[in-house]
Amino acid sequence: MKTHLVTGGAGFIGSHLCDKLLADGHAVIAIDDFSLGTYENLIEAIKHEHFKFLEGDVANSSFWHQLAKDCPTNSIDVIWHMAANSDISAGVKDSTVDLHRTFLTTFHTLEAAKALGVKHFALASTSAVYGDLQSVLSEDSAPLNPISNYGAMKLASEAAATAKTSTDLDKLWIFRFPNVVGPRSTHGVIHDFVRKLNSTPRRLEVLGDGTQCKPYLHVIELLDAMMHTVRNSNEKINRFLIGPLGDKGTTVRYIADLVIRLYGTNAEIVYGNGNRGWVGDVPTFTYSTDKIYSLGWKPKLTSNQTIDKAVGEIVAELKSPVVALR
């Protein structure tokens, strides 16, 4: 049994990570400020005797000072930094959102790792660091010209973390996530569509022309990949893309059709113009997952199969009971 600290532990991916670590027999300290996370996401975790939850803002150094007082040095084995703004569009409108929630959370969590004597650090990063790079994306693709503040502050986070490997960290894992879907998500295209149908069940407005095509990965597969990587990679800096099976992404049209079907409505779909949903959106990208495959991890679901599973889950989770009765 090891002790894992999870920032953003009440959030979408963070809360699934807590559940997984507890199920694997570890002790977990989760931190969240409830800006996006919810208490409901931890409803299973809090039943566990080896689970501890702290409410706080990890971008605030005084939060960490207090924790360092309460927490013996070297008592935490791994920090999983999952706290971030996940609403890319919000960060494009106001740069300070990603500065604080995405970058400064990382900066101060890295400082905390040093203060707490934690040598192993896992960082949630993103395909958005590549911006509009038109090639099959791999770990070494360049140039890195993010087009959203979200992508920029994730790249900034990666940079701050790699610098710490020359002073404080023995091992760093950087995971560049594709679009991750599943229960407890707070943003994303499926989420948006279900919410829109909740308010207008006969009409679904889609941002862009629906040809946007990206790889989607289920959160359960993501966790499996991260666990496998942490167990099996041995470099000082371990950077991995994680993606679904095969090299095909899923179009927004596919998702729109499926959401309507599983929602049980005959809504008209109204498409917008162009393939860019909003400023900072990267309309199409393709992932090479050769590196993680060569480490012995392979996903079970293609991007479309992932969407098939996640749409069912998210409709079940979010579909308004009021609408359902109509």
Next chain:
Amino acid sequence: MKTHLVTGGAGFIGSHLCDKLLADGHAVIAIDDFSLGTYENLIEAIKHEHFKFLEGDVANSSFWHQLAKDCPTNSIDVIWHMAANSDISAGVKDSTVDLHRTFLTTFHTLEAAKALGVKHFALASTSAVYGDLQSVLSEDSAPLNPISNYGAMKLASEAAATAKTSTDLDKLWIFRFPNVVGPRSTHGVIHDFVRKLNSTPRRLEVLGDGTQCKPYLHVIELLDAMMHTVRNSNEKINRFLIGPLGDKGTTVRYIADLVIRLYGTNAEIVYGNGNRGWVGDVPTFTYSTDKIYSLGWKPKLTSNQTIDKAVGEIVAELKSPVVALR
């Protein structure tokens, strides 16, 4: 005549840039907080009628709010963001130095560009973004794993800037500098050696074994390259490495021998162990400057010729008159 705003305008490179822009017939607004810059560096610039100096911290948003009140929208054509911590070693010891002086200066200057309606932005970046990447470095080299907080916060700055090209900026120039030397410098190996001889004229202690080998560029050539690039490049994001003539760097041994000779002492050189001067130091790197060559700019001096020139200048500038009388 255009109006250029230069952050870090009283600093090493910033003050030379002000002189150059004024000499080329432009108006210049320089900003500096005198953390590293000096009034003496502006002694020529302040004589000029089209030069304006403002003392302030560009990482402080209230400084910019005041400036925006005093400054008509669209009255500034280009922002040159030169303000940064330039003492890499200081930033390794205390991460907040580079957070504030290198990254947050960039973040808030970018926000100011938006508020002031400035569409052209030039950013001083660095070879330190590559970390210890063992290949000939080009604009598209990857992965980017900086090993110092300085390099990390410069990469973070690049990222914050590229994101702004999807919303506020029409043109962005990112210059990755090698080691830049010349009058008015505040840090670096020549500087260190002269200062050491000022206190112990018979003994020069060198960090590392002296085999460290890096490309050095003279500040006057750097300015020439930046001006050429801004005039001649037409992408939205223009990233350029700037380096000296040829692909050979200069060893620390070469610099130590030359400093002693031009200082006029017969100091004993005492070398340390290993080729890494200090944590965060990148001992050797080689630059590809093919991209800027293909844009029609070529330096006049090799790295060794640059050092020959700069050592004379820096010894003349820094050699203690007290020592000289001994």
